[in-house]
Amino acid sequence: MKRSCKAILIILCATLLVVGCSRKKDKFISRNFHAVSTEFNTLYNGYNALNQGRENLNSGYTDNYWDVLPIERMQIFEEVVLPGQSKNEDFTRAEEKAVKAIQKHSMNIDGKEKNPQMDEAYLLLGKSRYFDQRFIPALEAFNYILYKYPASDKINQAKVWREKTNIRLDNNDLAIENLKRLLYQEELEGQDLADATSMLAQAFLNTKYVDSAITQLEIASNATKNNDERGRYRFIQGQLYNKLGKKDSANMAFDEVIKLNRRTPRIYMISAHIEKVKNFDYENGNKLEITELLTKLEENRENRPFLDKIYHQIGAYHLNNQSDTLAVVYFNKSLRTNSRDKLLKARNYEILGDMNFDKSIYKDAGKYYDSTLGSLVLNSKPYRVIKRKRDNLEDVIYYEAIAQVNDSILRLVNLSDADRLAYFESLIEKLKIEVAEEEERKKREEAAQRNTGLATVNNTIGGQSSQVGASNQAAVFYFYNPTTVSYGKNEFIKIWGDRNLEDNWRWSSKTKSIGISNDINNNVLATATEEELFDPQFYISKIPAEEKEIDSISKERNYAYYQLGLIYKEKFKEYELAKGKFQNLLESKPEERLILPSKYNLYKIYEALGENDEATIAKNEIIEKYPNSRYATILSSPESATERDENSPESLYEALYKQYENQEYADVISKSENYINVFDGEAIVPKFELLKATATGRLYGYEAYNKAVNYIAITYANTEEGIQAQNIEAKVLPKLANKDFISDDKITSNYKIFFKFENPEMEKVKGFQKTLDTVLKNIRYYDLRSSVDVYNSNTVLVIVHGLKNAEVAKAFDQLLNKEDKRKIKEPYFAIASENYQIVQIHKNLDAYLNIENN
The missing domain is CATH 1.25.40 (Serine Threonine Protein Phosphatase 5, Tetratricopeptide repeat)
Structure with missing residues (x-):
């Protein structure tokens, strides 16, 4: 009975509770x-x-x-989130x-x-x-x-x-208005005040009111009870003061961050120290104090996660202090920390690249800029700036490599047999030492690797313990344990790299990894057998002996010297480097075509360097030895130097381009070839080459144009015209390759008719066109016009444009009255515009006429 009463009471209370807790009853x-x-x-x-x-x-x-x-x-993501996601x-x-x-x-x-x-x-x-x-x-x-x-x-x-x-x-103005009203109407305190003023500061920052943002951050820093926020607000204050150029105020804000010490995230304290070092006065500041601070930051164990930033700033300090060697050491230390900060890595690489660039070590600078690009966002503004720097170095790296290799070869060519033998014997001695050291290092690593593998029998590997006993000895054998096998593979790749399974695989590795290979062509080392590797005669046999081959190497080296001289003079304003290249070129018995422009460029360099005596000697030599050259004309008449020279490459190119527009293609090709030889080595040559290629295509068709464009793309790959040729090869030529005609039933509009003239006099063709224009004016309902198109060197076509369909084009003579028919007696042919384009591109007019006749 008692139990029944309890149950009833519980049910009654639960019912009352549920009924009493209704959301509809107050x-x-x-x-x-x-x-x-x-x-x-x-x-x-x-x-x-x-x-x-x-x-x-x-x-x-x-x-x-x-x-x-x-x-x-808060990280803001760019991708759009759909509803429900x-x-x-x-x-x-x-x-x-x-x-x-x-x-x-x-x-x-x-x-x-x-x-x-x-x-x-x-x-x-x-x-x-x-x-x-x-x-x-x-x-x-x-x-x-x-x-x-x-x-x-x-x-x-x-x-x-x-x-x-x-x-x-981005409703910043509205946010500013509302937050100001809130602060005016309400007496906010504590975190509410900190939140309101910090957000007001953000709105001011977004609208470029830096002073107002600093004021609000000061209020927020004092109001917040959260030390993480306080450290961040103070640090941003310091950044904003720096932006305004107020370094003293900035340092005071950074000191407030540093005082918080462990009460705020350590990154703020480290960054505050770094910002203070950036503000250091190198003329009047206490360098000893800064050095001690940087050393303390570097040696503090708690700062290990931030060593990438600390090393970078130490490097920057030494760089500003003109201690370049120490700066390089610390920038490299910063890179070796494997920092997650890509901008920091990019900055390290860029500074090292700039340092090499300033020292004219352009090849190394190019490598550092390549690494910089890898750490920047593709097509961002910093990326484009570095990319432009890197592109400017492309030519100098290319020609420096040619000059260095060919100089080395020509030096060996000029040595006597005894000197050659002595040279290679000394190199081989160094090679033997390096090979022995490499072999010893490999043996030590192999022994360590074997010991590691054997140790896995009785030790824990990868968190798994191997038990000792006769029953499970096979199970702990090195190659039966996937963990040890994986470890071994990784170690092999780390030490040897990705090697093919072949004989003497280690020798191949040695010859490529040793430093002596810089003095011997790597291709020669790679093809050497073990016996040939230490045989001087093997290397001597590789030295060019034929006069033709030596002459080719010399010409290539001289052209590289000339190009380097121009690049250093025009692009980088490195006049001393340019002078050295031109002087070396003139001492190397260059081809006649390079002598005069080299002497003229030397004259301009002497002027730029203020070496007036040398400039006068160079000037007189050009005027006396080359009196009929355009350079002599410019030097002997200084008053006309600022005027446009009719014989300048630019003027000649413009005149030639007008001939191209007048369809004088054969003349354009002939003159272009002449100008290319006359101005060989100058920057305008690729322009003449491209104009020649275009004229060649218009006169001889697709195949000739394809060949000419390919030549430019390869020969002048690093020039603007070479890049344009590469673009034509990749995007334009494939669209022009089709030579199949389109049937008339697939074309509904845009037809032409043409009159064909073989080996004509242009006066006769122009006279016919004039008569044709008179006749076309008399045709009603159609707006027709004519043009003269050169088909090839033997054929000229007079074209009538504006015919709407094939039937009208084929019955063109029916549009003429009796009097006009007597004026136009030449036979005509109808052709669709699409097919006419194919005819002009592939020069297959005869094939088209055969189709029409059939």
Whole structure:
């Protein structure tokens, strides 16, 4: 009986509780039940998910300390999120909890919300959407709080979050206006004040009001109780003062960050120290104090995660202090830390590249710039700047390599047999030493590797313990254990690289990895057998002996010297380097075509360097020895130097281009060949080559044009015209390759008729065109016009344009009256515009006429 009463009592209480907790009744129990359930169940779990999402977001975000930091640490993604999708599951879960709280526990009775936790639910809803980067829905949630819960204790937070969202939507002016109104109307304190002023500072930063942003950050730094935020705000203050050029104020802000020490993330303290070093006065500052500070930062074990930045700044300090050797050491140390900061790596590589560039070590500079490009965002502004630098080095690296190799070969050619033998014997002695050292190193590594493999029998590898016993000896054999096999493969690749399975594979590795290979062509070493490797006669046999081959090497070297002289003079203004190249060229008995332009360039270099005596000697020599040259004309008449020379390459090119436009293709090709020889080695030669190729294509067709373009693309690969030729090869020529005619039933408009003249006099052709133009004016209903097109060196075509279809084109004579028919007696042929294009490109007019006749 007692048990029955208890059961009935429990059921009765539960029923009363459920009925009493209805969302539709404004009762004490209902209000508190739903409020407690909302706060300590749904919202609790929702805020846990939100905080977890924020932690994940912050852990994956890396600040860019090369620019002013944003107030809020939040990664903005570029990709668009579709409705129903999310970037982060934690924020989705937080939003779901907020929605559940609203749906299950909202008590909207008579237009008023009776559950005091609903404003929290909507705030959670807005925050989860905000961090999920769905800013429009987030704005709706915050606006709903302001509209529905004006008396809420969260109203100020909602206003701040609304403006944060407006800032993300680039509504900065609106955010500034609203935040100013909030600060004026409300006496905010603590975190609310810090949040409002920090967001106001962000809006000012976005609108370029730096002074106002600094003022608001000062208020935020003093108001916040969160030391992470305080350290960030102070650091941004220092950055902004630096931006305004106020280094003293900046250093004071950075000192505030440093005082926080371990109370704020260490990255802020390290970055503050680095920024202070950047502000150091190298003329009046205490260098000893800065050196001690940098040494302390470097040696502090707690700073190990930030050594990439510390090493870089130490390198920059030494560079500004003119200690280039130490600077190089520390920039390389920074690179070896394998930093995740790509901009830092790019900066290290760029500085090392610039240092080599300033020392005229262009080949190494080019390598550093290549590495810089690999660390930058493709097609970004910094990428394009470095790419331009690198492209300018392309030619100098190419020609320096040719000059260096050919100089080495010619030096060996000029040695006597005894000197050659002595030279290679000394090299072979060095080679033997290096090979022996390499072999010894490999033996030590192999022994260490074997010991590692054997040690796996009785030791733990990869977290797995091998048990000793007769029953399982086979199981612990090196090659039976996948962990040890994988380790061995990795070690092999680390030591030897990716090697093919072949005889003497280690010898191939040795000859390529040893330093002596710089003195001997790597291709020669790679083909040498073990016996030939240490035989001087093997190397002597590789020295060119035929006069023709030696002469070719010499010409190639001389041309490289000439190009290097021009590049150093024109592109880099390295007049001393340019002078050396031109002087070396003239001492090397160059071809006649390179002598005069080299002497003229030397004259201009002497003038630029202020070496007036040498300039006078060079000038007189050009005028006396080459009186009929254009260079002599320029030097003997200085007053006309500023005027356009009719015989200059540019003037001749312009005149030749006008001939090309007049369809004088044969003359253009002939003159281009002459000018290419006359101006060989000058920058305008590729222009003449491209003009010649175009004229060749118009006169001889596709195959000849393809061959000419290919020649330019290979021979002048690094010039603007060479790049244009490569583009034509890749994109234009494939579209022109088809030579099949299109049948008339597939063409509905745009026809031409043409009159064919074989070996004509151009005066006769022009006279016929004039008569034709008179006749065409008399034709009604059609707007017809004529032109003269050169087909090849023997054939000229007079074309009539503007015919709409094949029937009208083939019956052209029916459009003429009797009098006009008597004027036009030459036979004509009809052709579609598409087929005429094919005829002109492939020069297959006869093939087309055969089709028409059949």
